Amino acid sequence: KDATHNCSAYMIGEQNQIQKALDDGEPSGTAGVPILEVLKKKELKDTAVVVTRYFGGIKLGAGGLIRAYSKATSEGINATGVVIRKLMRVISTTVDYTWLGKLENELRSSIYQIKEIQYLDQVNILVYVEETQKETYIAWITELTNGQGHITEEEMLYLEEEFS
Template sequence: MLPSYFTVKKEGFDEIIIQKSRFIGYVKRVETEEEAQAFIQEIKKKHHDATHNCSAYVIGKNDQIQKANDDGEPSGTAGVPILEVIKKQNLKNTAVVVTRYFGGIKLGAGGLIRAYSRTAAQAIKTTGIVKRQRMQGFSVTVEYTLLGKLENALRNSEHILEHINYQDKVELIVYVKEGHEESFLKWITEHSNAQANIKETNKKFIEIDVESTKE
């Protein structure tokens, strides 16, 4: 299992008008090829009257499943450009469908490639990208007198403070990157003056928002 990877947020879309043609980009996170195909069929049904519903997706830890479909556009002018946008942004488990309503002006091969690439990139940017980081959870329990100092230190660190439980003492639920557990234990001991009760909890993927800048 990968320690971290980039993917899109759950689902989103955006729309662009290019030379009177309407291009609508739909984006969804998918875990399997069946999910990707179901998403494509859902958009095709939604836009059954569209000129084209072109698509691409990348699935798997090693991007082992990659598919592109031009849906009637000239070969290589729609599906592959969409796929290249997904790959350029290093996204995993991502499906994109770009719906086109023809506006009467032909774009030519180069124009189509640019239009489908631009729409896919814009839809991904609007949807948003996250980094999914596999992290180790810790329960850190301290006296209330240490809460302010410890909370501030955690929020200004690379560690993720997920939740605070206010009980007889205060419990902070913290997630730490895999491989950084030992350094975290030293860090928390130092910042709590060795007065923290620390227990390992579960491991899980934490999603961190990132800025999408590639188009």
């Protein structure tokens, strides 16, 4: 509540269709736009940043404000980290326990990521699969299990991976 300025910017959409920069009382273009430019430079999507400034009696001038807001944005992003969110299809494969060892071993050494293994009367293995890889994955699992696996397509979920 003691903040002098809460300046912000955001970019939303796969093609950055929605962009907004707010200076919150700072001289025009010295706060929100530099924050937005950092988001653009880092190619971040669906991201919002708020930089809060408490006036300490030092006048930074336009150039100093631009540098301060840009630096605060970059340092904040670096400190929090960036994740890549991929929309994935969850595919369920239900097999008898006799297939578990082989199937789990093959999956763990593949490009696919296991979401969960459910141990019921049969084993149900849930795997994240990119939509473009769905048919390839299903054919691979069918071959691995000699057609013994019951395969169903489940929900679509976002999977987050750290970006380095």
